[in-house]
Amino acid sequence: MNMIARRMFIVLSVAAFWAVLLVSPVSANAAPLQPGGPLPDFKLPIPEHSADKEYLGLTTSGAFTIAQIKAQVVIIEILSMYCPYCQREAPEVNRLYEIIENNADLKSKIKLVGIGAGNTPFEVQVFKGKYSVPFPVFSDEDFTLHKAFGEVRTPFFIGVRINDDGSHRVFYAKLGGIEGAESFVKLMLRLSGLEQEKKP
Amino acid sequence: MKRSLSVALALVVLSVFVCASSVFPVSEAFKKNIYDPGVLKPTDSVLKVKVGDLAPDFALPSLSGEGISLSQYRGKNNVVLSFVPAAWTPVCSDQWPGYNIVEDIFKKYDAILLGITVDNLPTLHAWTNQMGKLWFPVLSDFWPHGAVADKYGVLRSDGTAERALFVIDKKGIIRFIKVNDINQRPKLEELVKAIEGLGE
Numbered sequence: 001m002n003m004i005a006r007r008m009f010i011v012l013s014v015a016a017f018w019a020v021l022l023v024s025p026v027s028a029n030a031a032p033l034q035p036g037g038p039l040p041d042f043k044l045p046i047p048e049h050s051a052d053k054e055y056l057g058l059t060t061s062g063a064f065t066i067a068q069i070k071a072q073v074v075i076i077e078i079l080s081m082y083c084p085y086c087q088r089e090a091p092e093v094n095r096l097y098e099i100i101e102n103n104a105d106l107k108s109k110i111k112l113v114g115i116g117a118g119n120t121p122f123e124v125q126v127f128k129g130k131y132s133v134p135f136p137v138f139s140d141e142d143f144t145l146h147k148a149f150g151e152v153r154t155p156f157f158i159g160v161r162i163n164d165d166g167s168h169r170v171f172y173a174k175l176g177g178i179e180g181a182e183s184f185v186k187l188m189l190r191l192s193g194l195e196q197e198k199k200p
Numbered sequence: 201m202k203r204s205l206s207v208a209l210a211l212v213v214l215s216v217f218v219c220a221s222s223v224f225p226v227s228e229a230f231k232k233n234i235y236d237p238g239v240l241k242p243t244d245s246v247l248k249v250k251v252g253d254l255a256p257d258f259a260l261p262s263l264s265g266e267g268i269s270l271s272q273y274r275g276k277n278n279v280v281l282s283f284v285p286a287a288w289t290p291v292c293s294d295q296w297p298g299y300n301i302v303e304d305i306f307k308k309y310d311a312i313l314l315g316i317t318v319d320n321l322p323t324l325h326a327w328t329n330q331m332g333k334l335w336f337p338v339l340s341d342f343w344p345h346g347a348v349a350d351k352y353g354v355l356r357s358d359g360t361a362e363r364a365l366f367v368i369d370k371k372g373i374i375r376f377i378k379v380n381d382i383n384q385r386p387k388l389e390e391l392v393k394a395i396e397g398l399g400e
Contacts, residue, residue: 082298083227083294084331087301118385120388122388
């Protein structure tokens with residue numbers, strides 16, 4: 001093998017390695033998720049718990065996308081059992097859930113979902129149990145989703161608007177807490193466009 | 201050909217190290233004060249104790265001001281030693297806040313947790329203040345530097361400690377050892393299983 005062929009072999013070997021590395025269902029983003037575009041392409045497992053399944057309006061088994069949730073707005077919290085901020089914020093996020101669920105109009109339109117970044121299913125259950133979290137929280141044990149969201153610090157809240165045609169758009173993506181459940185509901189209604197749609 | 205193959209493989213291996221990153225969802229509780237040391241050698245010490253050994257006794261200053269020795273728990277409590285490498289680093293900053301919400305599990309099995317790093321007390325004071333109020337003592341193995349970590353064989357060559365867990369029963373016998381990859385957090389369920397194994 002001459003020198004050029006050898007070099008070609010080396011370059012192709014390394015390129016092949018990178019190609020294998022980069023082809024995956026969910027790719028890692030360097031920057032935190034921004035509003036304006038779609039979510040990264042990912043699916044979550046249909047919850048085994050029937051109450052969670054019912055809450056999300058899911059009827060099938062297997063996996064689902066956020067856009068398949070029966071709602072017009074989905075609020076996603078990227079959290080961790082190991083995050084003291086998330087621990088402190090948990091009661092307020094629970095209150096957010098209660099405000100929505102106790103409002104007949106909002107209940108059918110807005111749903112909450114948690115994703116435990118780097119948390120095993122056991123660790124997610126510990127967090128849910130400790131703070132009596134009433135909404136579904138999914139394990140992202142190997143950080144796949146966390147990477148796709150741009151390796152955000154926690155807690156990180158994402159607002160997703162789901163359209164009638166099944167398409168969706170991220171309208172809110174922000175690091176930090178919700179700073180008051182009532183004002184956060186108002187913010188979600190305004191930024192998602194739901195508030196304007198209610199007006200005649 | 202053989203040489204070309206070796207070079208290619210070396211480049212691929214190098215690429216793995218270049219693209220690896222210490223992905224962790226650092227809590228916003230620490231703002232931007234976490235220093236990222238990058239990906240470190242997973243372990244860098246040789247254990248000097250094994251399961252079944254009598255745990256080496258030690259006495260260290262704690263954040264509360266009182267000196268704490270391992271032997272003071274003999275016959276009273278099971279003890280979990282949690283060595284973490286250094287204050288203000290990504291994985292360490294999340295690990296203890298996670299343990300902070302499972303006090304009930306420790307209490308159920310008469311277990312006390314002792315958090316240990318090789319940092320000095322002022323550093324530990326500032327760092328743990330960001331975690332909220334911790335229910336367990338935090339000990340400083342600062343001087344003689346890392347002497348206790350060294351006694352157990354978990355002092356790394358750069359003077360930090362391994363991310364290591366030791367479960368010691370009421371008789372002072374080591375019942376479980378986990379020297380984790382320093383870049384990753386040990387799964388909570390492994391520790392819980394070890395504590396459960398001690399019996400109520």
